[in-house]
Amino acid sequence: MIKKKINGMRRSPMALGIVLFAGLLAVGTGYTAVNAAVSPKGQAVHTAEEIALGKKLFLSNCSSCHGKNAEGTANAPSLIGVGEASVDFQVSTGRMPGAASGPQLEVKPVQFNEEQIAAMAAYIGSLADGPGIPDAAYLQANGDPNIGGELFRINCAMCHNAGGAGGALTEGKYAPNLMKSSAKTIYEAMVTGPQNMPVFNDANITPEEKNDIITYLTYLQNNRSVGGEELGNLGPVVEGLLAWLGLLGLIVAITVWLGAKSN
Amino acid sequence: MSEDSKDLVKQVDSRYSEHEYETGLRVIHEDAVKDPGLEPHRVRMTDQSVKHEKNAVRQVTLLFVVSMLGSAFALYSYFAFPIVLGDMNSVRLNTLFLGLGITFGLFGIGVGAVHWAKTLMPDNEVSEERHLTRGSDEKRAAAIEIINLANQESGFSRRKLIRRTLYGALALFPLPGLIIFGDLGPSVNDKLRHTAWRPGTRLARDPNGRPIKASDVTIGSVYHVVPEGLMPGEHGYLEEKAKAAVLLVRVDPSELIETEERASWSYQGIVAYSKICTHVGCPVALYEQHTHHLLCPCHQSTFDLVDGCKVVFGPATRALPQLPITVDAEGYLIAQSDFHEPVGPSFWDRSVK
Numbered sequence: 001m002i003k004k005k006i007n008g009m010r011r012s013p014m015a016l017g018i019v020l021f022a023g024l025l026a027v028g029t030g031y032t033a034v035n036a037a038v039s040p041k042g043q044a045v046h047t048a049e050e051i052a053l054g055k056k057l058f059l060s061n062c063s064s065c066h067g068k069n070a071e072g073t074a075n076a077p078s079l080i081g082v083g084e085a086s087v088d089f090q091v092s093t094g095r096m097p098g099a100a101s102g103p104q105l106e107v108k109p110v111q112f113n114e115e116q117i118a119a120m121a122a123y124i125g126s127l128a129d130g131p132g133i134p135d136a137a138y139l140q141a142n143g144d145p146n147i148g149g150e151l152f153r154i155n156c157a158m159c160h161n162a163g164g165a166g167g168a169l170t171e172g173k174y175a176p177n178l179m180k181s182s183a184k185t186i187y188e189a190m191v192t193g194p195q196n197m198p199v200f201n202d203a204n205i206t207p208e209e210k211n212d213i214i215t216y217l218t219y220l221q222n223n224r225s226v227g228g229e230e231l232g233n234l235g236p237v238v239e240g241l242l243a244w245l246g247l248l249g250l251i252v253a254i255t256v257w258l259g260a261k262s263n
Numbered sequence: 264m265s266e267d268s269k270d271l272v273k274q275v276d277s278r279y280s281e282h283e284y285e286t287g288l289r290v291i292h293e294d295a296v297k298d299p300g301l302e303p304h305r306v307r308m309t310d311q312s313v314k315h316e317k318n319a320v321r322q323v324t325l326l327f328v329v330s331m332l333g334s335a336f337a338l339y340s341y342f343a344f345p346i347v348l349g350d351m352n353s354v355r356l357n358t359l360f361l362g363l364g365i366t367f368g369l370f371g372i373g374v375g376a377v378h379w380a381k382t383l384m385p386d387n388e389v390s391e392e393r394h395l396t397r398g399s400d401e402k403r404a405a406a407i408e409i410i411n412l413a414n415q416e417s418g419f420s421r422r423k424l425i426r427r428t429l430y431g432a433l434a435l436f437p438l439p440g441l442i443i444f445g446d447l448g449p450s451v452n453d454k455l456r457h458t459a460w461r462p463g464t465r466l467a468r469d470p471n472g473r474p475i476k477a478s479d480v481t482i483g484s485v486y487h488v489v490p491e492g493l494m495p496g497e498h499g500y501l502e503e504k505a506k507a508a509v510l511l512v513r514v515d516p517s518e519l520i521e522t523e524e525r526a527s528w529s530y531q532g533i534v535a536y537s538k539i540c541t542h543v544g545c546p547v548a549l550y551e552q553h554t555h556h557l558l559c560p561c562h563q564s565t566f567d568l569v570d571g572c573k574v575v576f577g578p579a580t581r582a583l584p585q586l587p588i589t590v591d592a593e594g595y596l597i598a599q600s601d602f603h604e605p606v607g608p609s610f611w612d613r614s615v616k
Contacts, residue, residue, distance in 0.1 A: 154469050154487050158548040158560055169551060170558055170565060170576075193483050196551035198512070203479030204468070204486055226351035228359070262307055262381040 046122035054123025057116055061097055070127055075101070082192065083130020084121035089188035091117045103172030104195060131191040131201075138211040139183040141218035148216030151209055155200060163233030164220050169196065179221055183214045301390060309382045319382040326375030333367025340364050455613075456605045458490075458507040460586060465491035466511060466535065466596040469504075474595045475511070480533050483552045486511040488535065490598070506606055508538040509586050510548055511596070512568060514555060520570045528587035530596065535586040536572045539607040540564055542579040557583070581609075 059068065065076035072078030079087075090096035094108035112120070125132065153162055159175035161167050166177035173196055178186065187210055193199035205213070224230075231238045308315040340360035347353040398406075414420055465474040469487040472494055480486060488509040493500065516532035528534075536557070540547045545561035550568070556575065557566040564577030572583035584606050587599035605613055 150470055155485075158546065167560075169549060170554070170556055170563075173551065175549075193552055196553050198485035198550050198552045199481060199483040201479070201481050201484055203476070203481075204484060226355040228355065258377060261305065261386070262309070262378075263305075 046126065050119050050122045051126050053116070054119035054121070054126075057112070057120050058123055061111075062120075065098075070124060079124050079127070081128040081130045082124060084125040084133050085131040085188040086192040086194065087121040087124045088117060088133055089185055089192060089194055091120060093185055095194070104174060107176070131188075134184060134187040134191070134210075135207065138207045139187060139214065140211065141183055141215045143208065143212035143215040145212070145216040145219045147209065148212030148214070151205060152213050152216050155205065156213070159197075161233055161235070163225075163230065164217055165230075165233035178217055181217070183218065186210075186214050186217060301388060304388060307382065307386060310386075316383070319378070323375050323379045323383070326371045326378060328371075330368050330371025330375065333364050333369075333371055335364075337361055337364025337368060455506075455607075455610055458601055458606060459493055459503045460490055460507055460598045460601045462598065462600050463591070464598045465591070466509070466588065466598065467491040467493075469508070470495070476594045477530055477533060477590045477596050478594060480511065480513045480596075482513050482515060482532065484513055485550050487538070487548065506539065508546060509535045510538045510550065510557070511535045512550060514569055518555070518569050522571065525571065525585060525587075527589075528585055528599070530588055530590055533588065533596065534568065535588045535596075535598075536566075536568065537584045537586065537602060537606040539583075540579060541574075541581040541583060541608060542577070544607045547583065 058066075058070065062070075062079075065073060066079050067073050067076075070079040072080075087096075090105075091112055092110060092114075094110045095105040097111060098105045099108060121133065124130075152160075152164075159167055159169065160178055161175075164178035166175050168174050175197070181189075188194075189197060190200040190205065190210055190213075191202070200210075202210075225233075231242065309319045310316075337360075340357070340363075344353065344356040344360050346357050419426055466486075466488045467474050467490065469489045472489070472491060474491050475486055475488070488511045489504055490507050493503055493507065511533065513531075513533045516529075519529060519532060519534070521529065538546045538548055540559045540561065542559065542562055542564050545559050547557050547559040547564070547566065549558035549560055550556075551558070555568045557568050557572065559565070559577065559579070562578050564579035565575050566572040566579070566583050567575045572585065574580065574582060584602040584604050586602055588596050589599055591597045
């Protein structure tokens with residue numbers, strides 16, 4: 001379509017501008033492609049209407065905390081450069097818009113439909129480059145769960161628990177349970193580092209390896225533990241509580257019965 | 264102690280023993296609960312009505328039948344739910360049903376036997392009085408006589424030279440055993456003071472060993488790092504990894520608080536710290552991006568990553584050791600040297616150079 005336009009306006013004074021624009025676009029996307037390791041990839045092309053809708057939604061729902069130009073305020077960080085993936089993660093899990101300030105934003109019922117979320121993501125993405133919406137090819141959970149499991153244990157399990165059950169951090173913060181997380185949110189969390197989670201960019205864990213991690217987590221989500229009841233995979237606290245209160249209580253009850261006289 | 268309470272002690276004591284003895288420091292409670300004696304015998308329902316007796320017989324029989332069924336089910340489960348190689352779920356089913364069957368098999372016998380004894384067997388109370396451990400005066404006198412005789416005949420008290428050399432021999436003989444304990448296992452030497460990091464060793468990702476470029480580490484990123492070339496399967500891999508494991512983080516350089524000595528240890532906001540907790544050696548790897556706190560999952564020691572990984576909470580007493588890093592000509596992160604202090608928890612002689 002662009003080519004057709006160029007042919008039609010060859011002698012037009014706008015031609016120079018268009019050529020310049022196309023050149024800049026090519027250099028820009030080329031640079032982005034070359035730099036795919038550190039900067040976003042797969043930034044989708046958005047129409048002006050979508051971005052305008054996103055801006056409108058942003059102004060009415062987000063700007064009171066994040067500032068009219070997403071530049072951030074004392075209450076909330078700047079969103080310039082956080083990328084579409086960040087918006088999609090925060091809004092599609094219901095964490096944003098936040099209900100109240102606290103140690104950590106909670107998962108809540110989602111406030112917007114997919115179209116609106118995509119529009120807001122497009123608006124934030126149009127402000128500055130950032131991690132884009134993940135490529136569906138890496139969300140198929142068709143990787144190697146063994147590699148994924150090893151990467152998960154090294155990079156994620158210290159906070160999220162080896163079984164993905166989540167765990168406590170400092171001062172009321174916590175790493176959430178991953179047993180209901182979708183492949184897309186897992187991927188987006190890794191590339192954007194929401195809240196206090198660190199960033200695992202594509203240079204650290206490649207998209208293929210991210211797919212392996214998603215494969216591992218999907219396996220855990222779909223397969224019950226073969227070792228019996230997991231007790232929430234929370235480890236020695238829950239297991240100890242059950243052993244001390246539950247099983248010891250049973251032993252005490254049996255002992256009382258043994259010693260009691262029959263009537 | 265007043266005269267009255269002394270009398271009371273005598274009264275109490277005479278009730279419990281036929282021997283005279285000093286009460287010593289024993290506390291005598293004047294308002295102690297009186298021994299209620301034996302409960303009156305209560306006649307069981309099974310001894311009073313034939314109906315209850317027959318019920319009890321049926322219950323015991325039922326419990327033994329439950330046991331038989333449980334054991335039979337365990338036998339059936341062994342063949343009906345075999346362990347299939349490669350199918351972990353089959354292990355689960357096999358364990359579950361076999362275990363349930365055996366449980367009922369044993370539980371039925373145990374509960375049935377106890378129920379039988381409690382409801383149908385004779386229930387006459389039998390009480391046996393305790394007796395003191397003190398022997399009779401004749402026995403005590405005989406024992407003392409034997410000891411005196413042995414002393415007399417052996418001359419243990421009389422022959423001082425023999426007695427003292429025997430003491431000496433007994434004191435010395437365990438010593439050779441004690442010193443050879445020191446030879447159990449290889450010497451630690453200075454293994455606890457050095458890690459696999461050498462000047463110029465590239466920082467590599469755990470577990471795949473790919474080296475890390477400084478440009479790959481964006482702000483807020485966390486890398487779990489091992490020295491390049493340290494690969495699984497090599498001799499001593501786990502021992503070396505356990506000492507050399509490093510956490511690599513990039514923060515905004517303006518946020519870093521660095522001493523003059525350590526200003527050159529970081530690279531454009533990229534800092535590398537030992538991942539081994541200085542408390543008892545757990546891997547400290549719970550990093551909070553915005554508070555810059557590193558949390559140890561074992562005992563909640565918390566380290567401030569931007570302030571030299573100083574302890575801000577918890578039982579650890581020393582900051583995590585920092586690995587001095589820089590970049591090589593190709594832009595890969597390398598170590599300037601080994602850690603400048605031993606990593607991990609304290610040990611004997613740690614401060615001795």
